[in-house]
Amino acid sequence: MNKRIIGAFLLAAALCSGPARAAQNVANTSQKGSLLIFPLINVDPENASDTFIEISNDNITPVHVECFYVNEQKGRVDFDFTLTPKQTLSWEVLNGAGNGFVSAPPFPFGGNYPTLGTDRRGELICFAVDAGSANQIAFNHLTGTATVVDLFDDDAAQVQQAFRYNAWAFAARGTGPGGLALDNTIQGTPGKLNLTGGGAGTYDSCPAYNIANFMPNGASLGPSGYTLTTLDNDLATSSCNQDLRQDFILNLTKLQFTVWNEIENSFTGAFRCVDSTDFTGLSSQDPPSPVNASNFDYSTLRTPNARFQVQGVGSTQCPGSRPAGLLGVLTSSVSLLQPPSSTPETNELGSTTFGAGNQAGFVLWDAGPAGPPPARPTR
Numbered sequence: 001m002n003k004r005i006i007g008a009f010l011l012a013a014a015l016c017s018g019p020a021r022a023a024q025n026v027a028n029t030s031q032k033g034s035l036l037i038f039p040l041i042n043v044d045p046e047n048a049s050d051t052f053i054e055i056s057n058d059n060i061t062p063v064h065v066e067c068f069y070v071n072e073q074k075g076r077v078d079f080d081f082t083l084t085p086k087q088t089l090s091w092e093v094l095n096g097a098g099n100g101f102v103s104a105p106p107f108p109f110g111g112n113y114p115t116l117g118t119d120r121r122g123e124l125i126c127f128a129v130d131a132g133s134a135n136q137i138a139f140n141h142l143t144g145t146a147t148v149v150d151l152f153d154d155d156a157a158q159v160q161q162a163f164r165y166n167a168w169a170f171a172a173r174g175t176g177p178g179g180l181a182l183d184n185t186i187q188g189t190p191g192k193l194n195l196t197g198g199g200a201g202t203y204d205s206c207p208a209y210n211i212a213n214f215m216p217n218g219a220s221l222g223p224s225g226y227t228l229t230t231l232d233n234d235l236a237t238s239s240c241n242q243d244l245r246q247d248f249i250l251n252l253t254k255l256q257f258t259v260w261n262e263i264e265n266s267f268t269g270a271f272r273c274v275d276s277t278d279f280t281g282l283s284s285q286d287p288p289s290p291v292n293a294s295n296f297d298y299s300t301l302r303t304p305n306a307r308f309q310v311q312g313v314g315s316t317q318c319p320g321s322r323p324a325g326l327l328g329v330l331t332s333s334v335s336l337l338q339p340p341s342s343t344p345e346t347n348e349l350g351s352t353t354f355g356a357g358n359q360a361g362f363v364l365w366d367a368g369p370a371g372p373p374p375a376r377p378t379r
Contacts, residue, residue, distance in 0.1 A: 027355065029169065033140055033204070050148075052091070069108055241253070
């Protein structure tokens, strides 16, 4: 085989292998999908927090959407709405105030499991359904963002703060171009979304683990005019084992962390037992915290930058736990001031984590009887 043929063969192999590696059928935060999950909804009165949701339809046909709020104590409420062609809807979570085209309920308070966390934080899960909410359907044109705001963070130099993140999107899989399902195709058995990325009738799988770059708690870096100091880090997670039914069961997992500093020293032993929605303070000063939370501190890591991996695993340290794919949002309280003896917070930052690998999961819900769609206001 001459060099020209060999070169052409290698180029063709590279072109073929690139898209194959990219199309891993795993949820991410940069694609459109039929299922959207927002891992961090915050309406905690401690900082007068609230969350604003935006969901858009990037198609020329309408779609019906079913949504569920779930708080950390497992209180939940569901609602639905229709998105017209190319429409975007937005609403405020705490009280449900919107733009007139969605009747979102207030975030649910209370729950049967107060030991799992607070009822003022949780998750939002939305997916495309048919007009009667009898079946989940393929409609890979949905995108969403959440804007988390603190209206009065009284221990910060800047009391009003906000950050925005993209929802994790799961595409519906099928026999259409690129392995995607055709619009309005019923996906699997009514009441169960299979997150396997396994072909027709399924949705993208979940990342098997998440990774994130972060500045350790107490680390500082910057020029003489200002210094970026991280006061503490927090991690919100939604698992891909979601039971949204009224008669739900708990789906427990163990968040298992490995942390690396800049010189590639690794630190293990940090973990936390959680349910399908959780908010973990990655600092012993900001509970609820994992075991061995000092693994995230500058005093332990000794470098101003680090990274961590977190995976949902089954473990005897967390009775009843099982492996679970994870979706994350990492938040950091930082100061952009020249540090005095006590550095005040100036900003709350937030971004989604990076997913890696793939892990099967599910979303269970009470699919409704077929019927006419609910009335909605006219423009």
